[in-house]
Amino acid sequence: MTATEQPPLLDVDNLSLAYKVGEGIGYVFRNLRMHIELGEMVGLVGESGCGKSSLAYSIIRLLPRNSRILDGRISFEGESLLDKSEAEMRKIRGSKISMVFQDPMTSLNPVFTVEQQMAKVIEVHEGLTKPDARKKVARMLRLVELADIERVMKSYPHELSGGMQQRIMIAMALSLSAKLIIADEPTSAVDATIQLQILQLLMELKKEVGFSVLLITHNLGVVAKTCDRVAVMYAGDIVEEGSASTVMSNPNHPYTKALLQSIPTIAKRQGENRPPLATIEGTAPNIFNIPQGCPFHPRCAYRLDICSSIPPQRAQIDLGHFSSCHLND
Amino acid sequence: MIGDFFEMTVTTIIRRDWIGKMREQLKSKVLLCGVAILVFWIIVAIFAYLIAPYPQQGLNGIPNPAQALRPPSWQHLFGTTELGLDLFSRVIFGTRIALFTAAVVTGASLLIGYPLGVIAGYVGGSLDEGLMRITDVFLAFPTILMAILIVAAIHPSLWSMILALSVTRWPQYVRLSRAQALSLRTRNFVLAAKGMGEGRFEIIRKHIAINAIPPVLILATTDFGFIILADAGLSFLGLGVTPPTADWGLTIAQSIAYFPVYWWYATFPGIALFTLVTAFALIGDVLTERLDPKLAKMTGVWSKL
Amino acid sequence: MLSVNNLSVHYSRRRGFLSRAREHIRAVDGISFEIESSKTFGLVGESGAGKSTVGMCVAGLTRPTGGQILFDGADVWKLKGQARMRFHQQVQMIFQNPISSLDPRWTVKQIISEPLLRLSKDNERSEGKIIDLLGLVGLNESFLSRYPHQMSGGQNQRVAIARALAMEPRLLVLDEATSGLDVSVQAQIVNLLLKLQKELGFTYLFISHDLGLVSYVSDYVGVMYLGQIIENGDSSLTFTAPRHPYTQVLLASSKFEMDASKSLRGEPPSLTNVPQGCRFHPRCRFATEICREKEPQLESADLGQKVACHHWSEILNDAKLTA
Numbered sequence: 001m002t003a004t005e006q007p008p009l010l011d012v013d014n015l016s017l018a019y020k021v022g023e024g025i026g027y028v029f030r031n032l033r034m035h036i037e038l039g040e041m042v043g044l045v046g047e048s049g050c051g052k053s054s055l056a057y058s059i060i061r062l063l064p065r066n067s068r069i070l071d072g073r074i075s076f077e078g079e080s081l082l083d084k085s086e087a088e089m090r091k092i093r094g095s096k097i098s099m100v101f102q103d104p105m106t107s108l109n110p111v112f113t114v115e116q117q118m119a120k121v122i123e124v125h126e127g128l129t130k131p132d133a134r135k136k137v138a139r140m141l142r143l144v145e146l147a148d149i150e151r152v153m154k155s156y157p158h159e160l161s162g163g164m165q166q167r168i169m170i171a172m173a174l175s176l177s178a179k180l181i182i183a184d185e186p187t188s189a190v191d192a193t194i195q196l197q198i199l200q201l202l203m204e205l206k207k208e209v210g211f212s213v214l215l216i217t218h219n220l221g222v223v224a225k226t227c228d229r230v231a232v233m234y235a236g237d238i239v240e241e242g243s244a245s246t247v248m249s250n251p252n253h254p255y256t257k258a259l260l261q262s263i264p265t266i267a268k269r270q271g272e273n274r275p276p277l278a279t280i281e282g283t284a285p286n287i288f289n290i291p292q293g294c295p296f297h298p299r300c301a302y303r304l305d306i307c308s309s310i311p312p313q314r315a316q317i318d319l320g321h322f323s324s325c326h327l328n329d
Numbered sequence: 330m331i332g333d334f335f336e337m338t339v340t341t342i343i344r345r346d347w348i349g350k351m352r353e354q355l356k357s358k359v360l361l362c363g364v365a366i367l368v369f370w371i372i373v374a375i376f377a378y379l380i381a382p383y384p385q386q387g388l389n390g391i392p393n394p395a396q397a398l399r400p401p402s403w404q405h406l407f408g409t410t411e412l413g414l415d416l417f418s419r420v421i422f423g424t425r426i427a428l429f430t431a432a433v434v435t436g437a438s439l440l441i442g443y444p445l446g447v448i449a450g451y452v453g454g455s456l457d458e459g460l461m462r463i464t465d466v467f468l469a470f471p472t473i474l475m476a477i478l479i480v481a482a483i484h485p486s487l488w489s490m491i492l493a494l495s496v497t498r499w500p501q502y503v504r505l506s507r508a509q510a511l512s513l514r515t516r517n518f519v520l521a522a523k524g525m526g527e528g529r530f531e532i533i534r535k536h537i538a539i540n541a542i543p544p545v546l547i548l549a550t551t552d553f554g555f556i557i558l559a560d561a562g563l564s565f566l567g568l569g570v571t572p573p574t575a576d577w578g579l580t581i582a583q584s585i586a587y588f589p590v591y592w593w594y595a596t597f598p599g600i601a602l603f604t605l606v607t608a609f610a611l612i613g614d615v616l617t618e619r620l621d622p623k624l625a626k627m628t629g630v631w632s633k634l
Numbered sequence: 635m636l637s638v639n640n641l642s643v644h645y646s647r648r649r650g651f652l653s654r655a656r657e658h659i660r661a662v663d664g665i666s667f668e669i670e671s672s673k674t675f676g677l678v679g680e681s682g683a684g685k686s687t688v689g690m691c692v693a694g695l696t697r698p699t700g701g702q703i704l705f706d707g708a709d710v711w712k713l714k715g716q717a718r719m720r721f722h723q724q725v726q727m728i729f730q731n732p733i734s735s736l737d738p739r740w741t742v743k744q745i746i747s748e749p750l751l752r753l754s755k756d757n758e759r760s761e762g763k764i765i766d767l768l769g770l771v772g773l774n775e776s777f778l779s780r781y782p783h784q785m786s787g788g789q790n791q792r793v794a795i796a797r798a799l800a801m802e803p804r805l806l807v808l809d810e811a812t813s814g815l816d817v818s819v820q821a822q823i824v825n826l827l828l829k830l831q832k833e834l835g836f837t838y839l840f841i842s843h844d845l846g847l848v849s850y851v852s853d854y855v856g857v858m859y860l861g862q863i864i865e866n867g868d869s870s871l872t873f874t875a876p877r878h879p880y881t882q883v884l885l886a887s888s889k890f891e892m893d894a895s896k897s898l899r900g901e902p903p904s905l906t907n908v909p910q911g912c913r914f915h916p917r918c919r920f921a922t923e924i925c926r927e928k929e930p931q932l933e934s935a936d937l938g939q940k941v942a943c944h945h946w947s948e949i950l951n952d953a954k955l956t957a
Contacts, residue, residue, distance in 0.1 A: 047816040191680040192843065193898055196887040203892070218817065221846075225890035262821035264850035266873045266885075276828065277821035277850075283786060284816070517735035521794070524693055525749055525801060526722035535748075539739050 007078055008035035009212050010059065010180055015072030017051075017058055019287060026287030028054045029236035032072070033314065036180065041206060041213040043223035043244065045259075046233035049284055052216045055233075056182045059214075060097055061089045077179070095125050098173035102185040104165035108157035114141075115153035118172055125176050140171040144201060163194035170202065174209065182214045199226050220263060224248045229320075232256045235285050235295035238314075242321030252323040254300045255280075294326065302327055363611030370605050374424040381418035382406075389573045398591050408593035410583065416594065419575035420601050426487065426576045427605060431556040434494045435549050442502030447541055449503070450510025451533050457507070464500040472497040472559055476568045490569035494556055505548055509541035547617050554609030561602055577602050635706060635837055636669040636692065636805060642700030643687050657906040661687045663861040664701070666932075669805070669854075672831065674838040676852030676869060678845060680884070682905055683858040685841045686730075689809045692839055693727040694718075705805070723753065726798035730810035732790035736782040742768075742793050743778040749800040767796040771826060788819035795826070807839045812847065824851060845888040849873040857881050860903050860913040866932065867939020877941040879949060880914050912944065920945050 015032040018025050028051045036042050046052045057063050059074055061081065074081045076097065084092070093099075101107040109117055118140065119133040128136065134153075141149045144167040157165055166186060173181050186198065203226055206213055215227055223230050223244055230247050232240040232255065240253040251257045261278035282299040285291060291298050297307035304326055312324045378384050382404075385391070393413030401408045407416035449457040470478075476493035483489050513519060513536070522532050561578030563569035570576040572583070577598045584594035643662040662684040669675040677685045690696035692703055694710055703710040705721060713721050729735040736745055746764045765775055771792040782790055791811065798806060808827070812820040828851070830836055842848045848855055848869070855872050857865040857880070865878040876882045883898050898917055903909070912930050915921040924944050932940040936950070943949075 047818065192845070192887040193680065193883060196890060196892070197898070199890070200892050220817075221888075221890055225892065259817060262818050263846065264821070264824065264844075265846040266849040266870075266889075276825045279821045279825060280818045283788070283819075517729040517731065518737045520690075520695055521727065521729065521735050521797070522737075522748075523695055524722060524725075524727050525752055526719045527752075536737055540737070 006038060007075075009038045009077060010036040010214075011073070011075045012055075012059070013073045013075075015055075015058065015074065016070040017054060017063070018068050018070055019064075020066045020068070021288075024288050027236065027290060028067075028287050032236070032238060034231055034238055034241065036212050036214060038179075039206065039210050039212055040228040041203065041215060041226060043227035043230040044214060044216045044233060045218065045220055045223050045230055047218055047284055049286060050233045051236040051287075052233050053184055056099065056184055056214065056216055059182065060093050060099060061086075062093075091125075094121060094178075095176035096178060097180045097182065098176070098178035100166075100169045100173050100181060100183040100186050102188055104162060104169050105157065107169060108165060110157055113154055113156055114160075114168055118168075118175060121172065122175055136175065137171075140175045141168070143174065143205065144168070144171045146171075162190045163197065166190060166194075166198050167201065170198070170205070174205065174211070178211055180212050180214065182216070184216045185218070186215070188217075188219075195222075202226070220248070220259060232259070235290050236287070237295055237324065239296065239325070240321075240323045242318070242323075246318065246321050252317050252321070252328065253296075253325050254302050254327070255296050258301070294324075359611050360615040363608045363615070366604055366608035367612065370424055370601075370608070371428065373421055374428050377421050377425055381415075381421045383415040383418040384422075386414040386418050398587065398594070400591075401593050407597040408591070410580075410594060411587060416580075416597055419580060420577070420598050422575040423577040423580060423598060423601065424605075426570060426574065427557045427560060427602075430487070430491055430494070430560045431553045433491050434498060434556050435552055437491075437495045438499040438502045438552070439545070439549060442499040443506045443541075443545055444538075446503035446506025447510045447533060447537055450507035450541075451514055451537055452529060453514075460503065460507075464503050467496065467500045468504075470497060473563070473566070473568075476563050480568045485568055485571055487570050487574070490560060490563050493563070493568075494559055498552060498556070501548060501552075502545060505545055506541055509544060510537050513537050513540055547613060550609060550616055551613035554606040554613070557602070557609070558606050635671045636839070637704040637707075638668070638688070638692065638701070639666050639704065640701035641665045641688065641691060641698050641703065643684070643691060643696065644699045659905045660861050660908055661905060662691070662698070663908075665856075665858075665861075665863050666701075667856050667863060667866055669837055669839060671804075672835045672837055673853045674831070674840050674851055676848035676855040677839065677841045677858060678843065678848045678855055678884075679858030680843055682860070682903070684861040684905075685843075685858050686809050688858075689727065689807045689839060689841050692805075693725055693807045694722055695727065723801050724803050725805045725807065726801050726803040727807040727809060728791070728794055728798055728811045731814050732787050732794055733782050735794050736790060736797075738782055740781075741778065742773075742780050742785075745793060746797050746800055749797055753801065763800075767800055768793075770799060770830070771796045772822075786819075787815050788822060791815065791823055792826070795823075799830075803836070805837045805839065807841070809841045810843070811840075813842065813844070820847070827851070845873065845885060857884070860905065860908060862913060862942065863932065864914065864942045865939060866941075867935075867937070871937055872939055875937060877935045877939065877946045877950065878914075878943050879918050879920055912942075914943075920949055 012032060012034045016030045017028040019028060032055065034042075044052045044055065054063070058069065059076075059081065061084075063069070069082060072082075076092070081089070081092075108114075112120075115134060115137055118137040119130065122128055122133040122136050123130065137153060138149055141152060146152050146164060146167055152160065152164065152168075157168070160168070169186075170181075183202070190198065199222065202213060205211075215223065217223060227244045229242065230244045231238045232247065232253065234255050240247060240251065240256045247256065248260070251260055258278055258280045262280065264277055280299050285295065291308070293309045294300070294303075294307045294312050297303045300307065306326050310326075312326045312329075314322050314324045315328050317323050317328065373380060386393075396405070396409050396413035397411050399405055399409045405415050405417060407420060410416055410419065445460060449460040472494065475497045476490065479493040479496070480489055510533075519532060519536055522536055527535070560569060560576065561581065564576045564578035565582040567582070570579050572579060580598045581595055581602075584591070584598070588595045641662055642660070642664055644658060644660050646658045665684075665688060667675065677688060679685050687696060691698045697711060705725065708717070708721075710721055743761075743764060746767055747760050750760050750763055764778065768774065768777060773789065773792055773796070777785070777789070777793070782793075785793070812823050815823065824847070827838070831838065838851075840848060840851050852869040854867065855869045856863045857872070857878065859880050865872060865876065865881045872881065873885060876885050886893075903913065903916075909916050911927045912918070912921070912925040915925040918925065922945070928944070930942045930944050932942045935941045935946060
């Protein structure tokens with residue numbers, strides 16, 4: 001890294017997070033490392049319970065009360081986020097770092113019109129007057145390609161379709177010129193065709209406006225076609241990381257490989273022949289009993305003796321392609 | 330300076346979740362408290378004859394003017410009434426009436442209201458509509474008014490009071506059970522049972538009836554407290570139990586004339602009433618919290634109780 | 635084995651909480667298809683297309699307002715008494731969201747005994763049979779005393795399948811049976827279902843919105859849009875050579891081909907406001923006058939599938955149109 005290279009927009013280094021539930025302590029992630037550059041879309045992929053949402057909430061510091069960040073640094077635009085006070089974080093949330101949630105219906109306030117919700121946020125953060133804020137709202141809604149803006153602005157969220165609600169969420173996320181948008185399963189609640197439109201919108205806006213996106217999803221297909229880079233998460237560890245095309249076409253980590261092989265696709269059906277989908281034996285561990293050594297080892301088809309005792313190190317396989325597996329040693 | 334200190338304290342409290350932890354501790358203590366008080370009174374009620382020093386006076390009581398309105402002493406722990414009867418014994422026997430009334434009324438409401446509500450909710454249609462209209466009529470009557478009407482028809486007594494109270498309480502149970510049945514009706518496991526060819530009543534019996542219970546149970550628990558209070562109130566107004574029975578409300582009514590000089594007469598029954606009703610309120614409160622969020626996920630409630 | 639003829643499910647409801655106006659919802663409008671023994675018929679479409687409703691009608695859980703469902707030649711909804719019981723025994727449904735399909739107060743043992751007890755009054759051998767059934771779905775004895783909330787989604791779904799199998803059915807309706815599950819768990823369930831089909835000869839009606847999944851699992855597929863089947867044919871064929879514009883867009887969307895979104899205009903449809911003529915016309919970029927006026931019927935296309943579109947052959951032949 002030369003002196004003229006820009007530091008990443010978001011840099012997570014050595015992050016460890018734990019939850020205390022009743023008497024037990026669960027370790028969500030240990031020594032997590034990841035980064036997002038300016039203007040890139042990074043996909044965070046993993047199955048339920050792997051900690052991807054927790055990572056998002058760690059970044060914007062909206063973790064539940066029974067959690068504790070044990071170690072590590074999160075820096076955004078060069079500044080450490082973990083050191084900031086709640087007041088400072090509130091200024092950052094929604095303006096510099098915005099979040100778009102899974103279910104737009106529950107993220108939008110049902111008792112306010114679209115205009116009221118969006119304008120209020122703009123007024124508070126940017127100190128604009130009501131009419132100026134309203135103009136900005138209209139501008140943002142146009143940006144997300146909503147038709148009939150006047151009507152939409154005066155509508156209540158439940159009067160609009162899921163796709164429209166999601167676009168409004170994106171508009172809200174962008175209205176304060178966010179540099180980083182964290183999208184937590186933004187397309188799980190909408191249909192396939194709308195999903196495509198939303199993702200395409202996100203990609204185009206990203207190019208036009210220049211923000212970065214952390215796309216959290218369990219859907220590998222989404223990531224393959226939309227993200228620049230992808231990070232695969234398992235039981236709180238990022239087991240593989242690299243450019244989307246490389247990781248999808250040339251997976252290195254056994255978990256990534258198994259995941260790709262277990263997805264049914266049209267191509268896998270060859271006329272009468274139906275090769276069984278690859279499955280991963282066992283079940284994913286919960287945060288209270290993460291296996292020793294490599295967290296994936298009990299389910300790994302290629303495990304070695306060393307995998308059950310020593311956690312693998314993150315190694316570079318190729319340019320920009322990293323994987324944590326003893327098989328690479 | 331002070332502002333910083335304040336902010337620091339509040340932040341620490343929030344960060345370390347002291348309030349949450351306190352609440353957890355309190356909740357179990359509260360439950361313990363409530364149960365303890367309840368158990369205490371139940372034992373008193375059961376062993377009334379053994380505990381009360383003057384059981385006959387507790388039950389009815391032949392007036393004993395010589396001992397009238399004596400303040401608390403070793404012979405009469407709570408003092409005596411204007412008829413010379415031992416207040417301590419009367420309070421103890423009053424427990425029996427309170428608990429008996431509550432049990433019968435709640436029992437009757439549950440036995441009649443719950444099945445009706447569950448069936449109406451599940452089956453729907455005209456049965457449901459008819460039942461709803463009937464309960465609407467009953468719900469429109471306030472308890473006291475209904476008691477007055479019933480008492481006007483039959484003279485006041487323990488059973489007329491029980492009748493009046495039952496008649497006003499059962500609609501609540503019907504409503505609640507019906508609501509539960511309605512929401513359970515569309516659940517997938519009920520559909521699955523239908524898919525096995527099970528008939529309506531079979532499904533109600535096997536699936537709906539048990540799953541609808543939790544909120545109804547909570548209602549019954551808090552209702553207990555309400556009924557005891559209502560019993561006392563009705564007797565106080567002369568609409569329930571009649572003298573010489575030692576009902577708490579009646580006793581308090583009789584004590585009004587002598588208050589505040591002969592303070593023990595009103596105070597001790599009052600305290601008894603207060604503690605018993607509070608016990609039910611506490612239990613009901615904690616039960617509501619324990620059962621409610623779990624209701625949303627319908628998890629293994631029985632085991633958690 | 636199963637024949638659905640002109641099935642319709644219409645219902646009306648009040649437009650709003652306080653409104654007196656009623657809106658008519660044509661959830662399913664004139665659907666016909668057939669399922670052969672031991673084959674899998676996939677029903678695919680987006681939310682609101684009506685696929686779940688079709689599934690419920692086939693399983694005998696929702697009464698249709700029009701049309702017939704013939705199972706082994708007999709009209710399902712005209713059956714009574716014993717015959718109806720037998721029908722229910724032979725057709726079982728697996729639901730979306732596994733935990734909701736199991737009674738939260740029952741143990742696994744009770745859940746699976748219920749169908750066994752319905753079939754025969756034989757109590758003694760039940761436990762052995764239950765363990766066998768659990769084994770069939772890959773669960774061991776330790777699960778007998780567990781409650782649904784103590785198991786994972788995948789395990790719950792297996793119990794649901796075991797319960798369905800206990801009835802000894804011939805047709806299973808799988809309504810989004812894997813939608814709430816992780817990909818790896820989904821793969822396990824799918825493999826299990828296919829294995830059971832190969833060994834025991836089950837017939838499946840597989841309902842899903844996931845095209846990849848449906849194409850992999852099904853032999854034949856019907857694509858639904860707004861209550862109608864707009865394309866119907868062999869599974870591999872339909873997904874490699876779709877003829878209906880909607881199927882084409884749906885396919886492209888599921889493969890995340892970014893340009894596909896350009897070919898879809900307007901907002902997704904609502905069942906209360908069904909367009910005149912071809913239901914897809916407001917969003918179809920090939921729509922013409924005839925599409926707005928006349929509803930297309932299912933007709934045979936070039937490779938054996940059936941398509942309901944006025945212009946399918948023109949779209950196929952005119953490469954310029956698809957550019």
